[in-house]
Amino acid sequence: MMETFLDVGINEEIAAGMAHKTDNPWFAWDNYRRFLQCYGMGFGLERNTFDAIIADFKTRLGIPLKKEFTGDQMKMLALAYKARIQDDGITVLEDPLDQLFMTINAVFSSWESPRAKTYRKIMGISNAWGTAVTIQVMVFGNISAQGGSGVFFTHNPRWSGDTLSPWGDFTLGNQGEDVVAGLVTTLPISVKQQEIEMRDTDITLETHFPAVYDAIRKWASMLIYKKGWSPQEMEFTFEGPTAADLYLLQTRDMAIRERKSVDAFDIGTNLEASYLGHGIGVSGGAMSGRAVFTLEGIQRWRETEPETALILIRRDTVPDDIEEIHASNGLLTARGGVTSHASVVAHRLGKTCVVGCGAMVCNEIGKIAQFNEVIIRSGDHISIDGREGSVYQGIMKINTT
Numbered sequence: 448m449m450e451t452f453l454d455v456g457i458n459e460e461i462a463a464g465m466a467h468k469t470d471n472p473w474f475a476w477d478n479y480r481r482f483l484q485c486y487g488m489g490f491g492l493e494r495n496t497f498d499a500i501i502a503d504f505k506t507r508l509g510i511p512l513k514k515e516f517t518g519d520q521m522k523m524l525a526l527a528y529k530a531r532i533q534d535d536g537i538t539v540l541e542d543p544l545d546q547l548f549m550t551i552n553a554v555f556s557s558w559e560s561p562r563a564k565t566y567r568k569i570m571g572i573s574n575a576w577g578t579a580v581t582i583q584v585m586v587f588g589n590i591s592a593q594g595g596s597g598v599f600f601t602h603n604p605r606w607s608g609d610t611l612s613p614w615g616d617f618t619l620g621n622q623g624e625d626v627v628a629g630l631v632t633t634l635p636i637s638v639k640q641q642e643i644e645m646r647d648t649d650i651t652l653e654t655h656f657p658a659v660y661d662a663i664r665k666w667a668s669m670l671i672y673k674k675g676w677s678p679q680e681m682e683f684t685f686e687g688p689t690a691a692d693l694y695l696l697q698t699r700d701m702a703i704r705e706r707k708s709v710d711a712f713d714i715g716t717n718l719e720a721s722y723l724g725h726g727i728g729v730s731g732g733a734m735s736g737r738a739v740f741t742l743e744g745i746q747r748w749r750e751t752e753p754e755t756a757l758i759l760i761r762r763d764t765v766p767d768d769i770e771e772i773h774a775s776n777g778l779l780t781a782r783g784g785v786t787s788h789a790s791v792v793a794h795r796l797g798k799t800c801v802v803g804c805g806a807m808v809c810n811e812i813g814k815i816a817q818f819n820e821v822i823i824r825s826g827d828h829i830s831i832d833g834r835e836g837s838v839y840q841g842i843m844k845i846n847t848t
Contacts, residue, residue, distance in 0.1 A: 448566040448766050449578060450489050450557035452550040453624055454482035454585060456543035462525070472518025474590050480525035481622065486539065486546075487532040489553045494765055500527050514592075514620050547582070554580045562766050569773050570795070586694045588622050588684045594692070596623035597652065598786035599636060599681040600701055601667045603643075605730075605834075609678065611671055613637045613664055616784030617652050623684055623696065629763040629783025629790075632803060636660070644727055644836065647805065659683075662690040670698070677701070680786075702794065709733070709834055713844040721830075721839040723818040724806030726779070729790040731799025731833030734758065734777045735842040738829045740814040745774045748826070758799075758829055760816045762809040764789040772796060779816075779831050779838065781807045799833035807838070 457479050466475035484497045504524050505511060516524065532539055540546050557563060558578045567574060588596035597617025602608060616633035618626055625631045635641040637653045652660045663683060670676040682696040709732025712718060736756030739745050745757055759775040761768065763782045772778055772792055777799040780789050784803055793800035808817045814825040821840055823829055830839040
């Protein structure tokens with residue numbers, strides 16, 4: 448809920464030098480683009496502002512994915528971000544040291560931001576605690592298609608136990624913020640996870656980056672079996688496919704996310720006819736409710752149908768959505784994984800949650816979610832299963848356990 452700034456200490460001159468030194472202009476200008484977005488958002492611009500710019504570039508260039516941009520096209524995109532920030536009357540500091548001090552002050556100031564205050568109120572955190580600022584050297588999961596970032600659980604966060612069974616999320620060619628913010632569709636850590644979660648991919652860290660996987664697994668084994676630590680959640684980045692390319696950002700005690708028993712849909716119901724798609728079940732069990740897209744929509748249904756469950760639908764979630772997540776009963780996102788912001792917050796608030804539903808296209812402005820030919824509008828009934836990740840149209844019969 449606090450401000451975070453990535454790639455601090457970069458400007459156009461440094462980006463050009465980095466492009467020359469690495470012979471990778473796309474990487475250099477992607478870093479500058481990322482810094483500018485953090486910078487602009489730190490001064491009050493919304494993520495949607497930058498999403499609209501990159502979406503326009505993709506449309507005009509006829510290129511669906513930013514990783515397919517050329518270095519020159521990524522430079523044009525970064526400079527478009529900068530121009531948008533300046534158009535809003537915001538001065539972009541060029542000196543790296545000035546940037547550093549500015550971002551330190553911005554993080555301290557964000558303790559009093561509306562979203563931080565809202566989060567503390569919801570979670571029962573004292574306003575008197577204050578905050579610290581951590582400064583760390585960057586490593587780059589976006590340096591190539593052989594690099595990436597992720598979060599490694601020492602076992603499935605929905606299971607109890609101390610046996611090492613690698614789980615989590617990672618993404619290729621991106622920085623760690625993309626994973627925890629739920630901005631990308633993630634990949635599973637292990638083959639076992641891929642099979643249990645029924646993930647629609649054959650790429651896992653275990654099979655495609657075995658040296659990185661083995662290195663993290665050895666660290667995890669040492670912490671769990673030799674040091675006697677509780678289950679861990681470890682954030683990592685790798686700049687290449689070897690163990691020497693691996694960096695660990697932090698590790699912390701893992702929260703077990705499963706309740707002892709959850710509701711399930713009645714298998715006698717014709718679920719197949721109502722099936723819309725499949726994501727990753729994060730928390731809770733079976734739930735039917737009305738689809739909502741805004742806080743105003745949630746408040747309206749609370750007044751007219753106070754007993755009806757409400758399921759917030761998002762493409763992804765950002766920290767500013769904390770009030771909407773708190774006010775709803777369930778959460779469904781198109782992107783993200785078990786380690787995304789949406790997953791963590793939904794679990795902490797005891798919400799039923801499904802993330803990474805790739806079949807869903809969410810138009811938050813239009814207040815609709817589309818699953819192939821089926822369109823779900825605000826107020827329509829929808830059902831989600833927070834254990835197995837399935838999504839259905841309408842109200843499904845539930846067997847309460």
